[in-house]
Amino acid sequence: MENMPYDPDTDSFTCPNGKKLIHTYDNHPKSENGFRKTKQNYICESCAGCPHREKCFKGQYENRKISLSQTFARQKREASERINTPEGIKLRVNRSIQVEGTFGVIKEDYGFRRFLTRGKRKTETQFFLLAFAYNIRKLCNRLESGRFGVALFDVDVA
Numbered sequence: 001m002e003n004m005p006y007d008p009d010t011d012s013f014t015c016p017n018g019k020k021l022i023h024t025y026d027n028h029p030k031s032e033n034g035f036r037k038t039k040q041n042y043i044c045e046s047c048a049g050c051p052h053r054e055k056c057f058k059g060q061y062e063n064r065k066i067s068l069s070q071t072f073a074r075q076k077r078e079a080s081e082r083i084n085t086p087e088g089i090k091l092r093v094n095r096s097i098q099v100e101g102t103f104g105v106i107k108e109d110y111g112f113r114r115f116l117t118r119g120k121r122k123t124e125t126q127f128f129l130l131a132f133a134y135n136i137r138k139l140c141n142r143l144e145s146g147r148f149g150v151a152l153f154d155v156d157v158a
Contacts, residue, residue: 004066013042013066017050021066039067106134 004013004021013021021042030036044064047053057064082088106112112130115123142148 015044015050015064016052016056019044019046019050021045021064027067037069037071039069042066042068102134106130110134 004015006013010020011023015021021044023040024043025041027039027041028036029039042065047057047063050057083092110130110133115126117123117126139148
């Protein structure tokens with residue numbers, strides 16, 4: 001959908017071949033956690049003889065069909081805007097440095113190589129306790145060294 005221009009006046013997308021994908025119906029699927037979302041479905045008026053069909057069409061229908069959640073698209077746009085701000089870039093750089101080391105510390109320093117319990121619930125509990133211990137230790141180290149609330153690096157954004 002990023003490569004298909006949207007026309008809000010006609011509520012339709014335009015495919016690379018110049019055909020319109022017209023809003024035909026909405027459906028309301030329910031996620032595993034019970035959240036109900038609204039998805040708009042757009043179907044192309046005709047894909048017959050389209051030179052782009054092999055590249056853009058994979059499916060069981062005669063014409064190209066796309067589903068779009070306006071809420072998800074808005075949230076994705078807002079998140080993208082936030083992570084591309086100078087503050088967002090700074091946070092991403094700091095996070096990329098921190099995350100990889102966590103698994104190394106847990107495996108090497110804590111000697112954690114395998115779960116001692118069986119079953120999803122017990123294994124999750126064991127992992128949460130391990131993560132909790134790691135975070136408390138990290139917090140204590142930051143408080144002792146006076147680095148609490150301070151980023152690792154300041155990033156100059158061009």
